Amino acid sequence: METLEHILLQPFRSIAETPMFFLEVLIGGLMSGVMYALVALGFVLIFKASGVFNFAQGAMVLFAALFFVGFLELGWPVWLAVAGSVVVMVALAFAIERVVLRPLVNQPPIILFMATIGITFFLDGFGQTIWGSDVRRLDVGIPTTPLIVGDLYINQFDLFAAVICGLLVTVLALFFQFTPTGRALRAVADDHQAAMSVGIPLNVIWTIVWSVAGLVGLVAGVMWGSKLGVQFNLSLIALKALPVLILGGFTSVPGAIVGGLLVGAGEKVAEVFWGPLVGGAVEDWFAYVLALLFLLVRPQGLFGERIIERV
Amino acid sequence: MIYRETGQFKASYAADQAIFRLVEDRIGMGAILFLAFVVMPLVGSQYWLETIMLPFLIYSLAAIGLNLLTGYAGQLSLGTGGFMACGAFSAYKLATAFPDLHVLLVLVLAGSITAAVGILFGLPSLRIKGFYLAVATLAAQFFLLWLFNRVPWFTNYSSSGVISAPPLAIFGDIWVTGFEATPVAKYLFTLSLVSILALAAKNMTRLKIGRAWMAIRDMDIAAEIIGIRPMTTKLSAFAISSFYCGIAGALWAFVYTGAVEALAFEINVSFRVLFMIIIGGLGTICGSFMGAAFIVLLPIFLNNTLLALGLAEAVALASHLEAMIMGALIIFFLIVEPHGLARLWQILKEKLRRWPFPY
Amino acid sequence: MTTAATDLRLDSRQAATGRRQRRIGGVLLAVENVSLRFGGVQALSGVSFDVRQGEIRAIIGPNGAGKSSMLNVINGFYQPQEGSFVWKGERLARMRPHLAATLGIARTFQNIALFKGMTTLDNIMTGRILKMRASFLEQALWWGRARREELAHRAFVERIIDFLEIQHIRHTPVGKLPYGLQKRVELARALAMEPELLLLDEPMAGMNLEEKEDMCRFILDVNEEFGTTVVLIEHDMGVVMDISDRVVVLDYGKLLADGTPDEVRNDPRVIEAYLGLVHD
Ligand SMILES: Nc1ncnc2c1ncn2[C@@H]1O[C@H](COP(=O)(O)OP(=O)(O)OP(=O)(O)O)[C@@H](O)[C@H]1O
Numbered sequence: 001m002e003t004l005e006h007i008l009l010q011p012f013r014s015i016a017e018t019p020m021f022f023l024e025v026l027i028g029g030l031m032s033g034v035m036y037a038l039v040a041l042g043f044v045l046i047f048k049a050s051g052v053f054n055f056a057q058g059a060m061v062l063f064a065a066l067f068f069v070g071f072l073e074l075g076w077p078v079w080l081a082v083a084g085s086v087v088v089m090v091a092l093a094f095a096i097e098r099v100v101l102r103p104l105v106n107q108p109p110i111i112l113f114m115a116t117i118g119i120t121f122f123l124d125g126f127g128q129t130i131w132g133s134d135v136r137r138l139d140v141g142i143p144t145t146p147l148i149v150g151d152l153y154i155n156q157f158d159l160f161a162a163v164i165c166g167l168l169v170t171v172l173a174l175f176f177q178f179t180p181t182g183r184a185l186r187a188v189a190d191d192h193q194a195a196m197s198v199g200i201p202l203n204v205i206w207t208i209v210w211s212v213a214g215l216v217g218l219v220a221g222v223m224w225g226s227k228l229g230v231q232f233n234l235s236l237i238a239l240k241a242l243p244v245l246i247l248g249g250f251t252s253v254p255g256a257i258v259g260g261l262l263v264g265a266g267e268k269v270a271e272v273f274w275g276p277l278v279g280g281a282v283e284d285w286f287a288y289v290l291a292l293l294f295l296l297v298r299p300q301g302l303f304g305e306r307i308i309e310r311v
Numbered sequence: 312m313i314y315r316e317t318g319q320f321k322a323s324y325a326a327d328q329a330i331f332r333l334v335e336d337r338i339g340m341g342a343i344l345f346l347a348f349v350v351m352p353l354v355g356s357q358y359w360l361e362t363i364m365l366p367f368l369i370y371s372l373a374a375i376g377l378n379l380l381t382g383y384a385g386q387l388s389l390g391t392g393g394f395m396a397c398g399a400f401s402a403y404k405l406a407t408a409f410p411d412l413h414v415l416l417v418l419v420l421a422g423s424i425t426a427a428v429g430i431l432f433g434l435p436s437l438r439i440k441g442f443y444l445a446v447a448t449l450a451a452q453f454f455l456l457w458l459f460n461r462v463p464w465f466t467n468y469s470s471s472g473v474i475s476a477p478p479l480a481i482f483g484d485i486w487v488t489g490f491e492a493t494p495v496a497k498y499l500f501t502l503s504l505v506s507i508l509a510l511a512a513k514n515m516t517r518l519k520i521g522r523a524w525m526a527i528r529d530m531d532i533a534a535e536i537i538g539i540r541p542m543t544t545k546l547s548a549f550a551i552s553s554f555y556c557g558i559a560g561a562l563w564a565f566v567y568t569g570a571v572e573a574l575a576f577e578i579n580v581s582f583r584v585l586f587m588i589i590i591g592g593l594g595t596i597c598g599s600f601m602g603a604a605f606i607v608l609l610p611i612f613l614n615n616t617l618l619a620l621g622l623a624e625a626v627a628l629a630s631h632l633e634a635m636i637m638g639a640l641i642i643f644f645l646i647v648e649p650h651g652l653a654r655l656w657q658i659l660k661e662k663l664r665r666w667p668f669p670y
Numbered sequence: 671m672t673t674a675a676t677d678l679r680l681d682s683r684q685a686a687t688g689r690r691q692r693r694i695g696g697v698l699l700a701v702e703n704v705s706l707r708f709g710g711v712q713a714l715s716g717v718s719f720d721v722r723q724g725e726i727r728a729i730i731g732p733n734g735a736g737k738s739s740m741l742n743v744i745n746g747f748y749q750p751q752e753g754s755f756v757w758k759g760e761r762l763a764r765m766r767p768h769l770a771a772t773l774g775i776a777r778t779f780q781n782i783a784l785f786k787g788m789t790t791l792d793n794i795m796t797g798r799i800l801k802m803r804a805s806f807l808e809q810a811l812w813w814g815r816a817r818r819e820e821l822a823h824r825a826f827v828e829r830i831i832d833f834l835e836i837q838h839i840r841h842t843p844v845g846k847l848p849y850g851l852q853k854r855v856e857l858a859r860a861l862a863m864e865p866e867l868l869l870l871d872e873p874m875a876g877m878n879l880e881e882k883e884d885m886c887r888f889i890l891d892v893n894e895e896f897g898t899t900v901v902l903i904e905h906d907m908g909v910v911m912d913i914s915d916r917v918v919v920l921d922y923g924k925l926l927a928d929g930t931p932d933e934v935r936n937d938p939r940v941i942e943a944y945l946g947l948v949h950d
Pocket residue numbers: 308309310708711712713731732733734735736737738739740780
């Protein structure tokens with residue numbers, strides 16, 4: 001009884017007692033949620049345009065970061081390293097379209113999903129075979145000193161990440177809204193048949209989408225990498241974008257962002273206030289269990305649509 | 312015409328319904344069992360028995376478990392490692408709380424506890440499918456591992472978080488766990504258990520319950536309209552699959568390593584087992600063995616090759632290369648032969664059947 | 671070849687009508703006032719009709735009229751917003767797929783819904799699942815009821831296989847079969863349930879003439895030999911007029927007409943809405 005009370009009520013009491021601290025934790029969580037959202041965004045792009053659930057998005061984040069930091073270590077200037085990484089990610093998109101997607105085009109989605117697990121392992125192995133598995137520091141000059149607003153300490157780095165994410169979403173939205181390629185991509189998302197009749201080869205579209213997802217991955221990789229160092233763990237952290245997607249719905253960009261914020265904030269608050277009571281590291285599973293419970297209530301996600309099956 | 316079907320008419324449905332319908336198959340199976348039960352213990356070195364055969368057998372069991380769920384019932388799970396951990400830690404708690412419990416009972420109970428946990432984490436499968444479900448099973452993986460890692464009760468408050476198996480005997484003083492257990496005893500014990508469970512799995516998959524699983528996998532709507540209940544069918548797949556994975560985890564901790572911590576069952580184990588069934592063949596029991604053999608032997612082979620080539624930091628490199636090769640193979644098999652090695656073996660048999668005629 | 675098959679069909683039909691008239695019994699299933707909506711689409715509105723024991727009942731209507739939806743409502747796959755059923759005199763407020771299956775309602779689908787990864791034999795054996803009692807332990811051990819049941823049901827299924835002339839594809843995975851054979855296997859699976867009421871959704875769609883004739887013969891034979899009541903959706907008017915006892919006409923989710931083939935054929939509303947389009 002006492003332990004129950006301890007776990008159920010005590011944390012709320014401490015939240016009520018230290019509202020400022022809670023606010024800091026919350027903001028910190030929202031900021032790392034932004035980073036999840038960044039990875040989730042890559043998933044959504046690919047899922048919308050090709051119906052492929054890309055398990056490898058996390059591996060793409062690590063892969064991009066590894067190449068970026070590797071190029072920097074070779075003494076390349078930043079702009080060249082960026083350009084180099086972009087080339088790598090576009091080449092990767094080409095390769096994936098050619099080698100994996102095209103041969104599997106009419107397979108059930110679950111087969112494609114498993115294929116992307118294969119891609120995950122391949123990329124993790126390939127990246128580390130080339131660049132090794134040491135943890136690398138990545139410093140692109142983002143300030144890390146805390147910013148003090150009133151009584152609040154806010155991590156400048158997180159703020160920076162949020163701004164980048166906002167920019168990226170805006171750019172993508174503009175791209176989808178106003179460029180012909182973007183509109184074509186939306187057409188595919190809505191209806192493959194219709195898109196084909198417009199005369200856009202599906203292969204080209206997939207390559208573009210996977211490239212864009214690769215670039216989003218690069219941005220996410222650089223941000224995560226500067227925060228935590230470029231290391232294999234990134235691939236696992238990026239896996240948390242999966243529960244984020246479940247919360248947000250697979251096809252919704254706003255969903256990815258809201259889901260990311262929810263997961264980020266939720267797991268930080270849980271970790272700080274509940275973690276110590278149950279042995280810590282609640283962050284390891286919080287997102288997944290949250291997603292699981294959520295699925296039981298609303299399988300289609302926050303923003304997804306309900307589908308009635310036909311026979 | 313070494314291998315042929317013609318001329319072997321089935322006099323009854325019972326004969327047609329047998330697991331191995333052809334004499335050649337029965338002879339082949341007998342030979343394999345003879346090699347495994349008689350020759351291997353006689354000639355196998357300790358290295359072979361303990362470092363290759365034990366993990367191979369235990370992984371095969373886990374692969375059968377996952378294959379029942381994913382290959383037969385079509386419910387993709389990424390939580391195998393978590394379920395194996397559940398089996399290992401249940402067995403540990405049982406064996407330490409009731410020191411007189413027979414080892415077989417420990418294993419069966421550990422499997423049953425895991426089955427119950429499997430049902431719990433299988434509940435979302437009633438509402439969601441495909442990759443949604445895969446993500447939900449990740450919750451099992453991460454949550455269970457965290458539980459065994461962080462909650463000291465599960466390790467009997469051991470400071471290192473490592474559990475070590477108490478010595479248990481199958482009968483008399485034939486020990487199968489602990490320091491006194493000989494490699495041969497451990498090997499034969501594991502082999503017998505795995506053989507029996509594999510046979511049971513084969514039986515289930517070719518009878519009512521297996522057909523219900525496959526029906527749900529192939530077309531759940533039609534299955535429901537035939538009168539198959541999606542709920543009991545899916546949950547039974549989760550339960551039985553978890554039972555197998557739980558026993559595999561318990562064997563891993565008790566017989567193979569003797570002492571493990573929760574992290575021995577991290578997410579990579581889940582992927583490994585998944586790869587075994589993709590490479591071996593989704594929806595075949597014998598493919599589970601082939602896939603397990605492949606994945607267990609691949610790193611050993613790579614390590615030795617790299618060492619022979621005189622590469623110094625071979626270990627790290629080998630593991631990266633292993634990941635690459637596995638990833639590439641997964642894609643290869645999914646594209647070229649989704650039924651895996653088991654199907655390739657079938658094709659080979661077809662060829663033998665027609666040999667020496669080209670068609 | 672074709673004429674021979676047609677003759678065969680006519681023969682069996684003439685033979686059938688004679689015997690069948692006597693065997694048509696009381697109302698097996700009555701559908702009362704069923705309405706079904708999907709969001710804004712009104713798939714069925716206030717449809718009522720009944721099916722008598724032993725008859726062949728056709729449902730016709732233009733594309734999107736709600737025919738398949740009607741079958742889905744009957745076997746409980748869709749839940750209508752309004753309406754109820756009377757099964758053998760007993761009122762059922764709602765139908766569920768599992769309940770329908772236990773009552774003895776079997777079904778084939780417009781777009782073949784076979785279990786693609788399984789062999790023909792296994793597909794048909796799934797139709798017997800409701801009748802199997804063995805526990806999973808007995809199955810795991812291939813022992814007791816599991817063994818007895820399996821062999822008994824196998825023998826029954828072999829009769830269906832013989833009846834539908836699909837012995838040669840017994841062990842073939844159904845995914846590899848041509849379309850016409852797949853439809854036949856689907857019928858076999860439904861028959862394996864020993865249904866009282868068999869719902870067939872466009873069993874002859876996409877078949878060539880010869881296959882259609884075979885299918886007609888099978889449906890008539892099933893109806894005669896096993897006394898199975900059949901509800902069938904079909905676009906081919908010739909077939910409908912030939913083999914059905916009574917016809918329901920749906921249009922835009924509403925019941926347009928209900929009667930014998932002759933009555934329906936001469937109903938002016940039907941001619942306007944539907945037959946008019948078909949006739950040249
Ligand atoms: N699951 C569903 N979700 C949404 N709308 C549906 C669903 N099933 C059927 N409908 C709609 O209900 C209406 C009736 O469809 P139904 O399939 O019953 O027609 P039908 O008479 O079988 O046509 P056809 O001859 O083309 O098979 C159509 O407008 C269809 O779009």
